[in-house]
Amino acid sequence: MADNDKITELANRIYALDEKVYKATGSNLGRVYQGNKEKCINDLRDLLKSSADSSVLRSELALISNMARTTKKNPQLHKEIMHEYGEIFDEAMAMQEAREGNDIIDPEHAELNMSNLANRFGKDDNLIICIGRSYGCAGTDIGFKLADKLRISYYDVSIMNEILQRNEEHEETDRALFQNKTARTPAQWWRDFRKYHGLSRSDVQFFNTSKKLVDLAKQEPYVIMGRYADNILTKNHIPHISIFITAPKKLRIQRTYHTSKEKLTYKQAAKYVSKEDKAHLKRYAFYTGKKWGEADNYDLTINSSTYGIDGSVDLIMRIVAKNQLDN
Structure with missing residues (x-):
């Protein structure tokens, strides 16, 4: 699988896990990734591509994890969700570590011009x-x-x-x-x-x-x-x-x-x-x-x-x- 395809696939899995955890908890507190799905997926892809934003991705995954850990009343579902989370976390961190030091410029920061x-x-x-x-x-x-x-x-x-x-x-x-x-x-x-x-x-x-x-x-x-x-x-x-x-x-x-x-x-x-x-x-x-x-x-x-x-x-x-x- 091509690198970009792997990134897209993992971004979709993270988004889907957030949705799954949200539905499983029955919480009205909201999801980690809200708004337009396509935009959320694109944001996740950008995070996965950049080693500079590893702490941001970790924080977002941590929020999903915190919510996921509240599903213990259903042991089977809890085990399934936490296993899925573990795989996603390992893949995401490995993907970012492989890119350590490769970034030259942050496109988002480059566009942050006060005159525009x-x-x-x-x-x-x-x-x-x-x-x-x-x-x-x-x-x-x-x-x-x-x-x-x-x-x-x-x-x-x-x-x-x-x-x-x-x-x-x-x-x-x-x-x-x-x-x-x-x-x-x-x-x-x-x-x-x-x-x-x-x-x-x-x-x-x-x-x-x-x-x-x-x-x-x-x-x-x-x-x-x-x-x-x-x-x-x-x-x-x-x-x-x-x-x-x-x-x-x-x-x-x-x-x-x-x-x-x-x-x-x-x-x-x-x-x-x-x-x-x-x-x-x-x-x-x-x-x-x-x-x-x-x-x-x-x-x-x-x-x-x-x-x-x-x-x-x-x-x-x-x-x-x-x-x-x-x-």
């Missing part, structure tokens, strides 16, 4: 701007002002959690679940794990957030802060602009020190900023397979200490206007 953003959006696509940011860089202020200037909806963790809470009956807040701010006892963790098809509530939150962001993108333009939105929308083939905002750590610590409601000491502020950075790195890598804050993963990165809040908003507005996306 208009070509990314169809006439029926809403303008979606995803903003990631490091703690203390004023990214939230920038995102809020940007949405206001564009006159489009704005979503951050608080707003998104409030929306999701209306559809869920949780004893703990979604913020605690998503960002692990509230400690849980082993008994509470196990109860939550069993409640949602064996998935942790953090994974459930990720699926629920993913579905909501995709649904919203079909209804309206918006600015979304964090929530792995750039990766979620990319996987669902929804056009968007991805931006990362940061600033020198010293300045971020100073801003946290001066603006914290808790009246932190400078030392406490420094510790808190470092803790937030590490947490973001860990969670982003887990759910996306990518490195949080790395310029290669975004259309635009901004040092807010250079432009300030209003200057950063104006910079983004100029890019949007240049591409005639503000109509």
Whole structure:
């Protein structure tokens, strides 16, 4: 079998396994590969061809695996699915390892030119701007002002959690679940794990957030802060602009020190900023397979200490206007 045929065959098997696991669990959390089947298959083919994206493929297979492991109530089906998963995983990893170091250029990155953003959006696509940011860089202020200037909806963790809470009956807040701010006892963790098809509530939150962001993108333009939105929308083939905002750590610590409601000491502020950075790195890598804050993963990165809040908003507005996306 020709190499391209093997890649296509394996991509179809991965897609079919995801569908099979989804149907077997009876879960309403959604599938890993959503949207148009042909596009999903093409995306999988691209991942299988590139050794650079091995971590992304591993993360996606891990999500399928996590869901598959919840089929233990049907031993025969569970054995069948896990055997199939094992074969697919081994073949996929072997295929990528064989290509180690062969890539010269990433075609997708080569096409990410800010002056050509208009070509990314169809006439029926809403303008979606995803903003990631490091703690203390004023990214939230920038995102809020940007949405206001564009006159489009704005979503951050608080707003998104409030929306999701209306559809869920949780004893703990979604913020605690998503960002692990509230400690849980082993008994509470196990109860939550069993409640949602064996998935942790953090994974459930990720699926629920993913579905909501995709649904919203079909209804309206918006600015979304964090929530792995750039990766979620990319996987669902929804056009968007991805931006990362940061600033020198010293300045971020100073801003946290001066603006914290808790009246932190400078030392406490420094510790808190470092803790937030590490947490973001860990969670982003887990759910996306990518490195949080790395310029290669975004259309635009901004040092807010250079432009300030209003200057950063104006910079983004100029890019949007240049591409005639503000109509």
